[in-house]
Amino acid sequence: MFPFIMARRDTSPPKDAPASADKQTDGYLAGQLLVAMPSMSDPRFARSVICLCAHSPDGAMGIVLNQPLESLTFDELLGQLKLDPVPPARRIRLTQGGPVEGGRGFVLHTADWETEGSLKVMDGLALTASVEILKAIAEGGGPRQGVLALGYAGWGPGQLDEEIQRNAWLSVPADEALLFAEEPEQLWRQALAKLRVDPSLLSGHAGHA
Template sequence: MEDGIRVGLLLVATPQLEDPNFRRSVVLVVEHDMDGGTLGVVLNRPTEVPVDRVLPPWAELVTGPCVVFQGGPVALDNALALARLPGEDEPLGWRALDGGAEVARVGLVDLDAPPALLAPELLQLRVFAGYAGWSSGQLRSEIEEGAWYLVPAEAGDVFAGDPERLWQEVLRRQGGDLAFVSTFPEDPTLN
């Protein structure tokens, strides 16, 4: 049975999602298996930690802001990176997401590989600490309960220049009711 969730889509937190780990978050689905669960990376949580403090060899290749992003509440002591490449080649140290045209040429980077292998190919790179994870069926239940909108991604979402505005921007471009939701106040009690 198809559940509609697939690699390359975005999970956008609805205003009803109060969990501080995901409030107003935009999550890129990077792995999905209906039997094994789902992994994603929160795209709009920059930290204050400069990349050169934790991964100096990769720092000069990072797309600004040049800080580590909090990819989710799980495994915060582990880093992963997403990069966008031109062309059709799949160089060593990079694995394309299986997300179709929406996130064409965006993939996971092997941070243990020498940066020089990928440097000539990189268009954009972003480093994340941790990830978001859901067990089999858990994410589907959260979507049905109204915690998440499932929407198409664009490659630029991963490398947004103003990540704090990504939630509003993604919702606004959906049009209709979701564009209206993008205007939902940060604190509705002040309205």
């Protein structure tokens, strides 16, 4: 069975994650979506769309939104954690959040529900790495919208900034339709459509929207 460490009491973001920003300032993009350019050389991020949860001089951390997790269902996850859903059962989508700490769970969600240790990504959006949020969802409550990720994408100091300068990524303002898309296989094109960009013309574009 796929490992999962979300039952831990540690509700803090990853130790190497920089502090979140309340809004985009000074060139930092917390709360934005990163859209991989067609020239992306790392196959792990080909055509990926990432919600950037934190971005500062210390580095960056984000959740890949469009790599659905096929090896585990939400109901199986609740069973692993010995959580019994209360009918009518709520479910949220599962995604492979990135190559770092692939056994650790994170829920990216609307900020109408938060707990101690939830990380504010931007107004209306939070990230929680505590089992309490799954318990709330299983009981019919919790946030209005959410996606559960195993693992995350991480960058060291200045690394993401260099990748953007090399035109590896476009940045797109996040909205709920993109963050919680029901058809993640269409998300890459949907994010580009928000920029009114033709994918076939991307090779010469700059990294900022």
